[in-house]
Amino acid sequence: MSEPVLAIKNLTVSFPDHLVLNDLSLQLNQGDFLSVVGQNGVGKTTLIRVILRQLAPQHGKIKYHPEFKRMKIGYVPQFRNIDEEYPLSIRDFVGLNLHDSRLPWLSKKERQKLDKIIKQTNLETIQNTPLGDASGGEKQKAYLAQALINDPDLLILDESTASLDNVRKFELLDLVKEFNEHQGVTVLFITHDIELAKDYAHEYLLMRHGNYQSGPIAQFKESDLEEAEHA
Numbered sequence: 707m708s709e710p711v712l713a714i715k716n717l718t719v720s721f722p723d724h725l726v727l728n729d730l731s732l733q734l735n736q737g738d739f740l741s742v743v744g745q746n747g748v749g750k751t752t753l754i755r756v757i758l759r760q761l762a763p764q765h766g767k768i769k770y771h772p773e774f775k776r777m778k779i780g781y782v783p784q785f786r787n788i789d790e791e792y793p794l795s796i797r798d799f800v801g802l803n804l805h806d807s808r809l810p811w812l813s814k815k816e817r818q819k820l821d822k823i824i825k826q827t828n829l830e831t832i833q834n835t836p837l838g839d840a841s842g843g844e845k846q847k848a849y850l851a852q853a854l855i856n857d858p859d860l861l862i863l864d865e866s867t868a869s870l871d872n873v874r875k876f877e878l879l880d881l882v883k884e885f886n887e888h889q890g891v892t893v894l895f896i897t898h899d900i901e902l903a904k905d906y907a908h909e910y911l912l913m914r915h916g917n918y919q920s921g922p923i924a925q926f927k928e929s930d931l932e933e934a935e936h937a
């Protein structure tokens with residue numbers, strides 16, 4: 707795959723009262739693991755909303771890989787508690803976006819797909835647990851499995867490890883790393899956790915109000931983030 711999965715050029719987004727993204731360019735190639743860092747309010751969520759096609763930019767170009775009939779994006783949100791009364795089991799929740807067939811029930815192929823992702827994300831033993839009864843780490847794994855079930859071209863982790871303890875954070879990102887390294891899943895990881903970004907990402911994008919810096923994660927300097935925070 708020689709063309710990038712996603713190429714963003716000179717993106718500008720403003721809301722009536724202020725400019726949020728200013729001339730941002732970004733390229734993601736297949737198998738990249740990019741960490742997006744920056745203080746609150748610099749436009750990380752806005753960028754994701756543009757990539758998810760929920761928000762149209764005022765200027766700039768967004769190009770998805772030409773071989774994709776439709777860009778498939780998996781999205782794992784930040785942890786939020788789910789009501790104990792939530793009726794679906796972990797398995798049902800993971801399978802919610804399976805929609806290959808027109809049958810009102812899952813086809814054999816879909817059940818196999820579901821079995822496979824449940825196994826790959828280590829949810830086998832708890833798959834019948836109601837999602838509302840699962841721990842925070844298990845819920846995030848269920849979100850990850852749901853995001854991966856349709857073989858996404860791009861996986862977005864939107865502060866997905868925030869509020870998890872260290873063990874669960876590493877568990878979740880070890881799984882993501884597995885899919886990134888062995889299945890070539892391209893990852894965009896928004897985080898405030900610099901240590902985690904350094905441990906797992908290959909590249910970084912540091913967003914500041916109106917200007918951006920990027921490069922290999924090994925070259926990321928925490929002083930750059932501190933400078934951005936005090937700018």
Ligand SMILES: Nc1ncnc2c1ncn2[C@@H]1O[C@H](COP(=O)(O)OP(=O)(O)OP(=O)(O)O)[C@@H](O)[C@H]1O
Nearest residue numbers: 721722723726744745746747748749750751752753
């Ligand atoms: N729909 C909107 N209308 C007006 N302003 C908005 C809208 N969405 C976001 N903003 C503003 O744009 C700026 C960037 O918001 P955004 O949520 O993208 O930042 P962020 O980097 O994701 O922040 P955080 O790290 O706190 O999640 C903020 O000042 C926010 O108030």
